[in-house]
Amino acid sequence: MPLGSFSPFRATRYVSSVDLIDVDALVAAGVRLVLLDRDNTCIPRDTHVAPPAVKAWLDRLRGAGIASCLLSNNFHSTEVAASACELGCPVVDHAMKPAPFSAWVAMARMGVGPEQTVIVGDQVFTDILAGNLAGARTVLVRPQSRRDLWYTQVFRLGEALVLRGVEFEGEASGPTGRSDG
Template sequence: MAVSVLAHWAGGSIFDIEPAALAGRGIRLLLADLDNTLVPYGVPEPTDAVRDWSAALAEHGVTLFVLSNNRHPARPERFARALGVPFIGHAGKPKPGSFFRAMEQMGCKPDETAIVGDQIFTDILGGRNAGIYTLLVEPIRLAGNPGRYLRYAVEWPFRALTKRRTQTL
């Protein structure tokens, strides 16, 4: 059986995700891609806006958990520790193993878990493979790597379809 690459919800950024709406859906664990989802590539620590959003999630009973494919272990570790949240680096998305490890670590089931990310073929496909609710955001910044332009160009039709059929959070 084929797994959909369309996200359940699409928005402009993480700040379009209302913590109360997630909690209202029964979400207790929000897995989040790091680079170009929470902050631009290379930003070592969370911004004040990300800190405030993470605190708002916690106030609604939703734990933020950084799930990053970054191959440099110090990057997601430094970011997550500065934010005070758990993390898995070099996650191997879209394979579902790291999604299941995060859920097990936090004591959550798939129907209590969501992922937010900026990439269809890692974050969204991985979330779909793990059976969790998927939230697609626009990449924060494409500059700096020609490969990113190509990747996002390939994703464009799927983004457009997702936006057309997206549900309210």
């Protein structure tokens, strides 16, 4: 990417859901750590249960020798810890994304540098901004459900502007959103 086109709100990749991220491509790109947002990236805000496809994708990630860690802004530590247990991932909660510090903490724990790290999330102004500030690569996914916190719904309005014309891998064409909710 030319330096002049750098935007802190631009993701490296856009994929419709986390389980469609190509694990072999991550291995080929030298990725050793994937930092995952929890809410509406791995755990839908409506069902609160990790879809089997997400668990299977995490198994493939582990099988490929790539570490994973939840990086969650959710301040309900018990719920976040339960999800981490369900997904088989360690967790850094109270992450305070878009601040990059929690990502750096997770990388330090895993002994991995930002050039070997990918941050995956469903929000531009928290997950993608945090990843870019941390110096990592980023993947923006579509939110798993339409249920969001009230302030997230406000941010979604700005996101819609930033994402104009962006196409997500795994979707036929255009930012049409998901039909579930």
